[in-house]
Amino acid sequence: MSTSRAKPKYYLTTPLYYTNGLPHIGHTYSTIVADTIRRYKRMRGFDVVMTTGADEHGVNVERSAKKAGLSPQEFSNKIAVQWKQLWDDLQIPGEEFIRTTDERHHRTVHWLFKRCRDNGFVEKGSYTGQYCIFDNAYVVDAEPGGPCPDCGRPTETVTEENYFFKLSEFQQRLLDFYDANPDFIKPESRRNEVLSFVQGGLRNLSITRTTIRWGIPVPEESPHVFYVWFDALIGYLSAVGGPEYDERGLWPADLHIVGKEIIRFHAVYWPAFLMAADLPLPRQIWAHGWLLFDSQKMSKSKGNVVRPMPIVNVLGIEPLRYYLLREIVFGQDGSFSYDALVSRYNSDLANGLGNLASRTLTMIEKYFAGEIPEQTSANGKYAFTTAEFASEALTRITQLYDRLNFSLALEAIWELVATIDKFITVEKPWTLADRPEDKERLSKVLYTAAEGLRIVTALAHPVLPQSTEKIWRQLGLAEPLSSVQLDSLSWGQLKPGTKTGKPEGIFPRIEKSEAIERIEAMEQEQSKPAEASATTPRPAPAAAGAAAPATAPAVAATTKIGIEDFAKVEMRVGQVKTAERVAGADKLLQLQVDIGDEVRQIVAGLALAYKPEDLVGRKVVVVTNLLPRKLRGVESNGMIVAATGPDGSPVIAGFLEEVPVGARLK
Numbered sequence: 001m002s003t004s005r006a007k008p009k010y011y012l013t014t015p016l017y018y019t020n021g022l023p024h025i026g027h028t029y030s031t032i033v034a035d036t037i038r039r040y041k042r043m044r045g046f047d048v049v050m051t052t053g054a055d056e057h058g059v060n061v062e063r064s065a066k067k068a069g070l071s072p073q074e075f076s077n078k079i080a081v082q083w084k085q086l087w088d089d090l091q092i093p094g095e096e097f098i099r100t101t102d103e104r105h106h107r108t109v110h111w112l113f114k115r116c117r118d119n120g121f122v123e124k125g126s127y128t129g130q131y132c133i134f135d136n137a138y139v140v141d142a143e144p145g146g147p148c149p150d151c152g153r154p155t156e157t158v159t160e161e162n163y164f165f166k167l168s169e170f171q172q173r174l175l176d177f178y179d180a181n182p183d184f185i186k187p188e189s190r191r192n193e194v195l196s197f198v199q200g201g202l203r204n205l206s207i208t209r210t211t212i213r214w215g216i217p218v219p220e221e222s223p224h225v226f227y228v229w230f231d232a233l234i235g236y237l238s239a240v241g242g243p244e245y246d247e248r249g250l251w252p253a254d255l256h257i258v259g260k261e262i263i264r265f266h267a268v269y270w271p272a273f274l275m276a277a278d279l280p281l282p283r284q285i286w287a288h289g290w291l292l293f294d295s296q297k298m299s300k301s302k303g304n305v306v307r308p309m310p311i312v313n314v315l316g317i318e319p320l321r322y323y324l325l326r327e328i329v330f331g332q333d334g335s336f337s338y339d340a341l342v343s344r345y346n347s348d349l350a351n352g353l354g355n356l357a358s359r360t361l362t363m364i365e366k367y368f369a370g371e372i373p374e375q376t377s378a379n380g381k382y383a384f385t386t387a388e389f390a391s392e393a394l395t396r397i398t399q400l401y402d403r404l405n406f407s408l409a410l411e412a413i414w415e416l417v418a419t420i421d422k423f424i425t426v427e428k429p430w431t432l433a434d435r436p437e438d439k440e441r442l443s444k445v446l447y448t449a450a451e452g453l454r455i456v457t458a459l460a461h462p463v464l465p466q467s468t469e470k471i472w473r474q475l476g477l478a479e480p481l482s483s484v485q486l487d488s489l490s491w492g493q494l495k496p497g498t499k500t501g502k503p504e505g506i507f508p509r510i511e512k513s514e515a516i517e518r519i520e521a522m523e524q525e526q527s528k529p530a531e532a533s534a535t536t537p538r539p540a541p542a543a544a545g546a547a548a549p550a551t552a553p554a555v556a557a558t559t560k561i562g563i564e565d566f567a568k569v570e571m572r573v574g575q576v577k578t579a580e581r582v583a584g585a586d587k588l589l590q591l592q593v594d595i596g597d598e599v600r601q602i603v604a605g606l607a608l609a610y611k612p613e614d615l616v617g618r619k620v621v622v623v624t625n626l627l628p629r630k631l632r633g634v635e636s637n638g639m640i641v642a643a644t645g646p647d648g649s650p651v652i653a654g655f656l657e658e659v660p661v662g663a664r665l666k
């Protein structure tokens, strides 16, 4: 390594996300995890670099581009910019954002291919197989037309002349490597899965395509382009110097964070490519589980995605980070629920950390004129040895962070919050303040609370970077919290006499049903038009219908569509049979609508503009072929078409002449 560093380097990556759509909270989860590790490692003395980016080649991007009436490059440019923008909006940009269309990446792929070929690990051959164009992967053992195990879509039979990577020659080397590096694949369950896959024998892998045009051309081998995985994985290396990786001194990666469905590509193909090219291997690959919604993997194709921005607009970024890391055991699948999200916000952030900070700082302001009091040697009622409590907790919690056990780390930090809270409640500083003879004790109690709060704040910083930084400043601490080293944190460092800042509410309590309603309304509004606008925060809309089309093609808002696309939307005349309010949701009505051959339940955001009884008997336009969707737990099977009136409220579309129920609109 030719770079000299004052601190040891730590290089980590998120997956490079496909640009055929925009991020949902599944993708956001991976990036939040990586960002938390980045912040934690900085607090442990590392010089950290994180790469995220965009995987732009392949058939699915080509198809989405065609639908949007753009060239793949134009389309991908638009989407990649929005991904990058989203990470900026969420304050989690990588130090590097690699695009697989970058010239630096093309160079690296060419270079790596040449090294593999020169070393004798590439050969020409022909391949026929079942291929899932959405996941860009051949499906081994699938029948012609059989479903893709990941997305369930039918596979296509593909025969083509390819360059093959001689993966079969790496079986033993990989097994030896896994054996010598037991922590290479995490968690254990994924390691076992990969081991048995490799033990079962490896087939050579086709790494180029002639059937696809949208890819990196193989030099002097037109029409071959690189297969997406040979292309995308190399992005991790292109981002930090490519052929000149030694100059930046960041390669090999210390950690690749991925979702469990792409573990094989990362833990088998990637190390084999690197072995073939005589390059250093990444140190660890951590595969996390899936965010589920209604018990299924959240994914665009299933139409059950939750977008990050509506949550961020209503609750803020940090409650989302906290919820995802606290609620989901890292490595396992976890169900996403708005209810649990807002409950966690109220119980742990508003009533927990936020309340502890505000009561401690308010009392210091009131009883000690806003200066950290002396620790004093007065005895307290409540027996906990503060120094021990802090040092034991520091060790335990850093160990949990080291194992990426975020949920237990946060649980342990919040136990400290509860301990300090209880200490204050038992000691009753407000009573001590009434008795001059208890001044020393009051001083000690509030010092203890403030010092406990300082330690807790530092420990929570990787997960809650902005709010902990605020609390830190309110404690009067000048050094930015992000540059504090956890290893040098110990009890008693808070200096008496430090001037504290004005106590400000960090996490105001929020009414649960109202918060959920606002998030859902924004979510619905965002998924209605083009996905291309999904990163732009917008105010709560007058959303009329439910079950908005989550599969709306990207960039469609400005794009003209053919009649065949319009024909995909089925609209019919419906008649409202019953209408009632949805409990706990101000804007929503639950309707039973007769659409001719069936009665549909539809949840619509009409309650502020229409009384339920005024809708009964009314003829409406219903979009009937939308994917069902749940709103406030009630299934909605269609959408009522409405315009947005001048004051923003919905105005239902209707007819001047008589029309039969069930008639199709065209």
Ligand code: MSP
Residues within 6 Å of the ligand: 014, 015, 016, 017, 018, 025, 026, 027, 029, 030, 055, 232, 233, 234, 235, 257, 258, 259, 260, 261, 262, 289, 290, 291, 292, 297, 298, 299
């Ligand atoms: N382009 C490839 C990765 C290439 S890496 C060299 C790809 N892209 S993707 O856009 O489909 O992103 C997949 C990743 O997004 C998953 O591996 C995971 O990290 C994250 N997630 C996508 N959906 C998710 C959930 N429902 N739950 C949790 N994470 C999810 O695969």
